[in-house]
Amino acid sequence: MKFTVIATSFDPDSRSAWLCALAARQLAAQGHDVTHLDLRDTPLPTFDNVQGPGGCYDHPNAARYHRAIADADGVLLGVPVYNWGLGSGAKALVELTGSSDDLRGLHGAWFDKPVTFLVSGGLDHGYLSHGAFAFGLMVDFRCVVNPHFVYATSAHWDAPEVPGTWLAERLERTVDRATDLAARLRGREYRSAWEI
Numbered sequence: 001m002k003f004t005v006i007a008t009s010f011d012p013d014s015r016s017a018w019l020c021a022l023a024a025r026q027l028a029a030q031g032h033d034v035t036h037l038d039l040r041d042t043p044l045p046t047f048d049n050v051q052g053p054g055g056c057y058d059h060p061n062a063a064r065y066h067r068a069i070a071d072a073d074g075v076l077l078g079v080p081v082y083n084w085g086l087g088s089g090a091k092a093l094v095e096l097t098g099s100s101d102d103l104r105g106l107h108g109a110w111f112d113k114p115v116t117f118l119v120s121g122g123l124d125h126g127y128l129s130h131g132a133f134a135f136g137l138m139v140d141f142r143c144v145v146n147p148h149f150v151y152a153t154s155a156h157w158d159a160p161e162v163p164g165t166w167l168a169e170r171l172e173r174t175v176d177r178a179t180d181l182a183a184r185l186r187g188r189e190y191r192s193a194w195e196i
Helices: 015-029 060-070 088-097 131-141 165-185
Strands: 002-007 033-038 074-082 114-120 150-152 157-159
Touching (some): 002 015, 002 060, 015 033, 015 150, 015 165, 033 060, 060 088, 074 165, 088 131, 114 131, 150 165
Parallel strands (some): 002 074, 074 114, 114 150
């Protein structure tokens, strides 16, 4: 299957990006086709909804992200938590790829995608900080949000890029559930669009 893994943090030492790298390696080791993107390396423009030359859709990376999401059987999204919500990179990504200039948004890249969250937060009690964002994906794009997700703080890492035992097991199980969900939903004949 095809999976797209996207790290949305701009932190040079991003723990959510570490989660994405580990997840991408696990998916590749299982024989899946993996597209691994990172907003730090492949930046996106500010969303301005301007159609045509000079607008956000004209940026070369916009089409790259849109295609990577649209073509995937499942998306794994690495996100940081700030102020009880997700960092701005995740929102900017969805704003730009949720629609396209040629289709005027009726068939954005996210529709019907199984989405798995890999969340990095500062405190344990921020565990559900991605909930409102996930709900938005479900309502706007009919995404199927994987109920199995990772939420990790700095305490769950033994060293940079080296997860502790609990986190390693949680991540492995979450990625396995992501592939199971994508396999079960693959081949659906319907394609959702905005109805209102």
